[in-house]
Amino acid sequence: MELIPKVTHHYLRTKKKFPNVWCAGCGIGIVMGAIIRAIDKLKLSRDEVVMVSGIGCSSRMPVYVDFNTLHTTHGRPLAFATGVKLAKPSLKVIVITGDGDALAIGGNHFIHACRRNIDLTCILVNNQTYGMTGGQFSPSTPFMKIGTTAPYGNRERAFDISKLAIASGAPFVARGTAYHVVQLEKLVEQATLKKGFSLVEVISHCPTLYGRLNKEGDAVEMLKWQRGHAIPISAAGKVPPEKLRDKFLTGVLWDIEFPEYCEEYDKVIAEAQRRD
Amino acid sequence: MELIPKVTHHYLRTKKKFPNVWCAGCGIGIVMGAIIRAIDKLKLSRDEVVMVSGIGCSSRMPVYVDFNTLHTTHGRPLAFATGVKLAKPSLKVIVITGDGDALAIGGNHFIHACRRNIDLTCILVNNQTYGMTGGQFSPSTPFMKIGTTAPYGNRERAFDISKLAIASGAPFVARGTAYHVVQLEKLVEQATLKKGFSLVEVISHCPTLYGRLNKEGDAVEMLKWQRGHAIPISAAGKVPPEKLRDKFLTGVLWDIEFPEYCEEYDKVIAEAQRRD
Amino acid sequence: MDKTKKSIETDDRYEIRLSGSGGQGMVLAGMILAEAVGINDGKNVVQTQSYGPEARGGASRSDVVVSSKEIFYPKTIKLDLLLCLTQEACDTYYQALKEDGVLIVDSGLVTQLPAREVHAFPFTQLARERIGTPVVANIIALGTIASLTKIVTKKGLLEVVQRRAPKGTEEKNLQALEIGFELARKKRARKSH
């Protein structure tokens, strides 16, 4: 057997689709690898996986993987995915979205998917910018960072995405990074196993735009930044608060139980038919 | 001088507009009275107040009051209000919205207005239903309650609206009830004074639809329920946790400082002109 | 191109309007009347209603067009029968009534009567006094209509009220209907005196 990346290539639509469109060093490809490996580990059949995405660099992912793939409109993949899941609850529905896709135009679907608690696994690639359209600031761009539409520094605050998801009702919320790829794979695995809505926010990097505009260096530099700023939640207690200030926590941030929508709806069906 | 409601009538567009459209006992009119009295107390000139609303029973309020009034589309008053405020930051912009308006179709504008921290005062009349369209369940209808589109009981969870606002970045969040009308007036006053985005969630009642569908009695009964279930946040510490379970907190729930958007934008202007 | 209808005759329409305010059950009454006329009595029928600019409150009306032929235009044009449970409804709609049309009003609520023949009965008062709730005033009025005119059979109305009444309220509604039947009988009697 020839030497190929052990797991991932079996899931790729290699025919004509590669090399992928992403810029050199972009984190999205790393995230894609982690997702594939998690699915492989879970021994899910490719036929039972549906990957749904919106529009954005990150949302280009479905094109490359050999699942049932649905590349939708900007901001709305969770709404499409809700229809997919309702129609066939036995399918594993994984939603790939970006910070712009999920939180700018798609913010409403995001909070409602959390609230409704329908069994979707949402992987949000947070590169702090609109990559696809050329580096405008996004709802996760930090205060005073530069975007092409914030030439004098962004005056809006970034969402704390995970906090927003928890407040909206999501029962499983995790955060990983493109750098911590082994941990990421595990988080995706856990999220996929979770019955109910699960979010994995992945801190990723866009060297071409965000990195360049904010002078944060190339992909390697940006990955080093991730390495230096991620604090595993397990270790958070041991870190002095002042050291936590500009850092972010990774790992499973929230994991509770709440009735899943499709299962609840089965009860509606039972009740309706009982009354009939 | 004849005997008329002391303050409110001076602010009403009495000509042809009364009696108002709301059903007998509906809480919206009570909320409107509290808002008017708060504005009167603040000695704001009617010319400098803009009241913006969406679509819904609650959003009918602007028609009745003699301010600058903008009755917009369903779910979007905060977005319209953002334009109003940006254009003339000296105006006091008060947004009236419903649980459906602000949280269903308008959820995205809601979380972004919180995040952006633009100086708007948002009064959200939470009657746990879509009143205007006839009693469908809303994103704040509790689990298993009845709506015309949830004849077998609502299987979705309600948002904790105030929690969502805080997680989205709102610096001032308060909760009141239609019953506690004196407190409500004060909360509206505080919210209006706050520099930045402020939310007052008002627990109100829709006897005609929600009350009837859920057998919760008439307006008087529903007001009694509010009286029995509101716990002032100041008293929350003294109440044993098991008694808090089905209750809700009232008062100022959150009050922090964060740079307001219009003021920040003035800095952008200064910076741009400096660089020029 | 598949569905061609050939009858030239226009319909022998009978147009009814039930009018009042939001909570008086005019739409429900219209539905019951239409179902009785259409399904039980076997005539053609179209029921429509008019919503105010507001979802609730304000005037409420429900129109029923009855014909033995096909009904084309579904709305009323000139009324054969008008029921008014509020003064406002009476003031607004009474011009739409044909010269020889039948006007029925709630005598307790409509006090300024137009200068024409009027059948006035205290529907709401009777509902309150004899059934214990004003909400069945609409059903009493339906009974009166059945008894004053030939447009709907009592049997039809009885069947529909039985079928449509929410569980547990059948008795009250049937009672109300009977009061309505009775009322007009008395009135007719009085008139023949």
Add this chain to the structure above:
Amino acid sequence: MDKTKKSIETDDRYEIRLSGSGGQGMVLAGMILAEAVGINDGKNVVQTQSYGPEARGGASRSDVVVSSKEIFYPKTIKLDLLLCLTQEACDTYYQALKEDGVLIVDSGLVTQLPAREVHAFPFTQLARERIGTPVVANIIALGTIASLTKIVTKKGLLEVVQRRAPKGTEEKNLQALEIGFELARKKRARKSH
């Protein structure tokens, strides 16, 4: 109905394509060329570019149409000059070149040359070796174009590069331009031998 133009003559177009891949600065080169030709040399000019289906990466091209008359159609039809900084660009676009058109390639990156006269220079290598960064290969190529053809004046290019170069990079860019001017001079010299 207010703006009527009367000239019948079609324009004496000269069509240029600068092609390469994403990071090679073809769009910027096109803008500089167009500005030099249009603003500094005073000719008419239209610059367009083609974006791939993806926002980034992949082929990149920038077209410049020059004329002393009014330019109607803004895109190139048949090229008078083609610059290719990648093999892929050369393969894709070389058919669009007129028979007597000028083909200029980066000799380090375009190795399989079409069977026709080609001006090949190691732009990228020179940029790396003599300026220390490959990013100015585009500017060297512009210099070469100015020197090989009469379509743009050196003066014009110099002025625009001076004006447009990001602060702190003026020196490097002017140096690159000079290298370009030089290159073609040598080549011409060689040819005349």
Add this chain to the structure above:
Amino acid sequence: MRTATDQKERLLQGNQACAEGALASGARLFAGYPITPSTEIAEFLARQLPKVGGKFIQMEDEIASIAAVIGASVTGLKSMTATSGPGFSLMQEHIGYAYMAEVPCVIVDVQRGGPSTGLPTKVAQSDTMQVRWGTHGDYYAIALAPSSVEECFELTIRAFNLSEKYRTPVIVLMDEVVGHMREKIKLPDPGEIKVINRMKPTVPPEWYQHFEINPHFVSPMASFGEGYRFNITGLTHNPEGFPTDRPEVIREKLDKLKNKICHNVSDIVQVREEFMEDANVAVFAYGIVARAAGQAIRMAREKRMRVGLIQPLTIWPFPDEYIERILEQLDLIIVAELNQGQLIGEVMRVVRGKTRVRGLFRYDSELITPDQIFDKIREEK
């Protein structure tokens, strides 16, 4: 309230008949957001769908509603939504997605007065042109317009059938009066109803192309989770469903979208006509206005005027061919609409000056009456 299932004839609202039609067609998912005057469709299906194992979901807005409908349809369920003008406007981007991705689904627009919030409880026909041109880009719409409770039922079934047959969204264009009025209707037994389901692929998954180009312009459609692992996108794509920028592939795709409608107009277009054999004047009217026209032409016939009714049951594609055919015999076409003049432009386009075309427009929230039409006939003749 119990439904009178024991009886054959029932008194149903147009909205309810539409919902019954959906159930009869096999629709098993409704995703929607309430809006007057369409809400009864949602309310009825919220109650009825679970009884047949189907699903109702109230989404956060109209954009999400049509998204969920599309998601469910590509996963194999017949799906629908219902709305009115403001919601229909919000759905435009996703309706375009459904055209592009060739997703069968049914969208009901119960028209009310516009523009904007307009007149939520009043009748209008002013979304007529929007149905054809509301989303960006080139596309070809199918829209059916009932004028009675019975037609609400029948045309909803037909909408699902056309949608499945041609893999395209189909609009049911109702109006406030049609949606809210109650009439008698005899619902057929399920066995009597012709239900069309999307064509399924017969090739093995490796050969399957979700957007195959074939002479019928309609590609067989596998659902997610059936072993075909294809890609769907709103980007312009090749037959396999992957984004393309090749001009010839782009053209082929857009031609397919056009041709599957335009080459099948004779299957799709239905016109109901009355007294047209010898008519020299025609009233052209759809939906609720056709009801007034039906009465008006009878009034005219009683006066021995040779007037007929053209009622397009299919609004889009526009019945060009029918009008061209009937043109010769006509001196006058009166186009009656509850708007400021929309379909009249289409009629004029087709008529090309060969016959007089006159409009009768009403947009003040009231219906056009039989008398108005009759007077217009007299006046223009």
Add this chain to the structure above:
Amino acid sequence: MRTATDQKERLLQGNQACAEGALASGARLFAGYPITPSTEIAEFLARQLPKVGGKFIQMEDEIASIAAVIGASVTGLKSMTATSGPGFSLMQEHIGYAYMAEVPCVIVDVQRGGPSTGLPTKVAQSDTMQVRWGTHGDYYAIALAPSSVEECFELTIRAFNLSEKYRTPVIVLMDEVVGHMREKIKLPDPGEIKVINRMKPTVPPEWYQHFEINPHFVSPMASFGEGYRFNITGLTHNPEGFPTDRPEVIREKLDKLKNKICHNVSDIVQVREEFMEDANVAVFAYGIVARAAGQAIRMAREKRMRVGLIQPLTIWPFPDEYIERILEQLDLIIVAELNQGQLIGEVMRVVRGKTRVRGLFRYDSELITPDQIFDKIREEK
């Protein structure tokens, strides 16, 4: 990168010229959401607006963008947004609100391939009809279409002027090539530019009606915070701005929306023509296609063919009158469009069979070339 302000002539992109036009018209608020190929307009204004004390805001989506634009306009700022097909579709509900509430504002649609996400970086003209019919309800649109960088500048100014003059949204309908191409342009001195501002009320606040009915169909417009305390709503309203259900008031309102456009077509409609004096063949083309047509007609003239160009600078209202006037002299009109045939329907409607109308449509992401038009002329003549 410094701008070459020291020079008179500049090389600008169409998008940038559009933004410069906005600044020159006095636009002081831009609210938008990025989308290819319009994004440069936002990026340019994000940098430039604060320099003149104006404001740029990036909203959470297109729906919010146009809402903020409307909010700012009623508060007195000249405001605009820019987008492309998908965003334009999302804006439809609020564009309808702006028509209903008579709010001046400018919306730029830089067209790309559709439907749906389509071809984000490729040229098309397939939103042409959407501009006219995209939102629900009856309304009358103004849309201007530039074909050069210079026209991008001029027509954006004209868009603001018409918008202010008629209290109505105005669409600038560009396309990817016009938006992205660079040409020389001499920006006039501010003093040379004719800027129109909305008419202000002259009556005292007690007499003021925000939606006054008057013979001009345009009501003077007070802004929020100026002492006039009026109500604005998307519900159909009376002259005071309060919701109404009175048929005659409703009709009056909708007539006003119609008449302020339809009674002023001669002021609004501009057609650029070339060689039409003696032409018996006309090429009808707008935007970037007019550029190819300009070349093609010159090719034809060189061959002594009497061909002219009709380039509508105003797409909506459609130049009915111009076409009717020129009709007599023409044997043939060739309508060239980057879509599957949209404006040709309008041309046919107006021509009413009096002249041959032929279409030349391209929708494969490439431009129509001068040769194609020339060949079509030869072929059809």
Add this chain to the structure above:
Amino acid sequence: MADEEKKTTLTDKEAEGQKIRVFEAWCKKCGICVAFCPTGALTSNEDGLPILTYPEKCTLCGMCELRCPDFAIAVKAKEKEEK
């Protein structure tokens, strides 16, 4: 103008000297004022209209006015009373 309006709508000689006044045209008979009057001074008549049956109990606390959703009940200002 607004003032003229109020006069025509609200002026009523009969109200003079009263502690409470109800505007029948606006009152929807919801019963809220009666239910939550702290002193029980108000009762409803058979139509549901509030009546100040026990004026002596009324403390002019104003709660009925504050809670009325229809601006249909007014309480005399306390100061005036004290004068």
Add this chain to the structure above:
Amino acid sequence: MADEEKKTTLTDKEAEGQKIRVFEAWCKKCGICVAFCPTGALTSNEDGLPILTYPEKCTLCGMCELRCPDFAIAVKAKEKEEK
């Protein structure tokens, strides 16, 4: 089919016996694999392409493969090595 695909794209006799293989056609020369190789076994050539310059240092840890955004580098399976 997918397997055929892989063969045509990836089979390479030269890779046999190597610990690491780079697919030049897919590699974008981002340098991530090199920068984060825990043992420094990899270096970049002048074009930026990763080269296993010190095969003896390579522990087959797999991190280069896991972090490559382009699926352009493969590490021999450890088990195989051990065989």
